[in-house]
Amino acid sequence: MGGKVFHLNRRVNQEELDAYRVSWNLDDGMSCRACCDPTYFRFDLLGTPRSAWNKSAARVFAADYIKTNKLSKKCFDEVMEAFFTRIKNLQAQYKLQLKGPTVVLAAKIKRRRDFRKYSVGSETYVKDFSHSSQLFQRRIFIAMFIPLLRCHVDMLERLGVEGMSSDESDTEEVIGNAYIRRNNTRYRAKRPLWRAAIIDAWLRVFDTCYVVWRRTATGSMHGSAVHVRERSADNWSSSKSFVAGLEKNAYNHEWLGARADIDITVRPLDKAYAFNHDCRIYE
Numbered sequence: 678m679g680g681k682v683f684h685l686n687r688r689v690n691q692e693e694l695d696a697y698r699v700s701w702n703l704d705d706g707m708s709c710r711a712c713c714d715p716t717y718f719r720f721d722l723l724g725t726p727r728s729a730w731n732k733s734a735a736r737v738f739a740a741d742y743i744k745t746n747k748l749s750k751k752c753f754d755e756v757m758e759a760f761f762t763r764i765k766n767l768q769a770q771y772k773l774q775l776k777g778p779t780v781v782l783a784a785k786i787k788r789r790r791d792f793r794k795y796s797v798g799s800e801t802y803v804k805d806f807s808h809s810s811q812l813f814q815r816r817i818f819i820a821m822f823i824p825l826l827r828c829h830v831d832m833l834e835r836l837g838v839e840g841m842s843s844d845e846s847d848t849e850e851v852i853g854n855a856y857i858r859r860n861n862t863r864y865r866a867k868r869p870l871w872r873a874a875i876i877d878a879w880l881r882v883f884d885t886c887y888v889v890w891r892r893t894a895t896g897s898m899h900g901s902a903v904h905v906r907e908r909s910a911d912n913w914s915s916s917k918s919f920v921a922g923l924e925k926n927a928y929n930h931e932w933l934g935a936r937a938d939i940d941i942t943v944r945p946l947d948k949a950y951a952f953n954h955d956c957r958i959y960e
Contacts, residue, residue, distance in 0.1 A: 688722040688771070694730055701729035705917045708937045709733075715741040726765040735760045736941045750922055750944050809841040816841075816883040823886055825955045832950060833883075836927075840876075840920045842868050871919035871932045879952040886958070919943070924950040 689712075700709040712733035713719045721730040739756040742748070748756075817833055820826040868877060925933075925945040936943055 687719045689719050689730060691723055694721055694724060694728065697733070698729040701733065706733060707917070707942060708935075711737050711938060711941065713737060720764055720767075722764075722768050722771045726761045726768065731761070731764055736938075740941050750946065753922060753944055809838050812841050813838045815887050816880065819883055819887040819890060822890065823958070825958045826883065826886065829883075829954075835923060836876075836920055839918050840869070840872065841880075842872075842877075869919065871929055873927055873929050873952075875952045876927060879954070882954050882958060922946065924948055926950060926952070 697709075697712055703709065706729065712730050715737060718734070718737065720734045721728045724730070735757040738760050739753050742756050743750065743752055813833070813836075817830065820830045820833055868874075920927075921942070922944045923946065925947060926949040928943070928945055933939060933943065933945065939945065
């Protein structure tokens with residue numbers, strides 16, 4: 678892209694931004710063309726750091742940066758975040774320039790004063806109590822607890838909360854149990870549209886192991902109520918979110934085939950992941 682990739686002359690006008698935003702909003706940028714290319718790279722200084730144009734530009738920038746510097750595809754999200762930070766600073770700089778030299782000078786003086794007074798504040802932790810988050814944490818826990826599952830901890834972490842079904846239950850139970858049917862909620866798991874079916878069975882093993890562990894460890898099922906999960910082949914989640922950078926067999930091949938610029942948007946790895954378990958786990 679060259680050394681002047683972030684020169685202010687690369688900014689886009691409002692008409693171009695409006696036209697691209699319409700195309701992007703049709704499906705959150707999954708099928709629209711890239712806003713630019715590495716040879717003529719441009720960005721949005723008029724909107725927000727994560728505007729439709731800048732999201733597309735971030736993908737283009739990250740893909741080219743990783744290719745040029747021979748980095749791992751796993752760095753893609755990190756490079757994109759760095760891009761958004763850079764754009765945020767450029768937008769602030771650009772807006773100051775529009776206000777004239779007096780305002781620019783005043784801003785520089787204020788930054789110097791703020792720097793002298795700067796001190797690190799206390800860190801704030803925000804807890805996520807969503808069902809998908811709880812389910813993700815339990816799967817990570819049981820994978821780390823059981824030696825035969827530990828080899829899959831890294832993949833679980835890569836799937837993250839976004840890789841969990843939106844309505845998956847936190848346990849896997851026997852549907853024929855009348856007590857469970859009477860006393861527990863039953864609902865259908867909504868598998869993410871992007872996720873391959875093979876992952877369903879792979880994840881259920883973690884859920885079953887968690888139930889067995891909780892019963893043997895406590896001798897009861899006190900705590901969160903057990904939910905019976907019903908699955909259906911056509912019960913998909915309506916969420917458009919997906920996890921990028923996974924092995925190719927982690928994705929629904931039909932969903933993947935319908936994506937535009939998958940090397941930029943999805944970035945599937947060519948190798949396959951072994952979504953299976955040591956047979957001893959079933960003993």
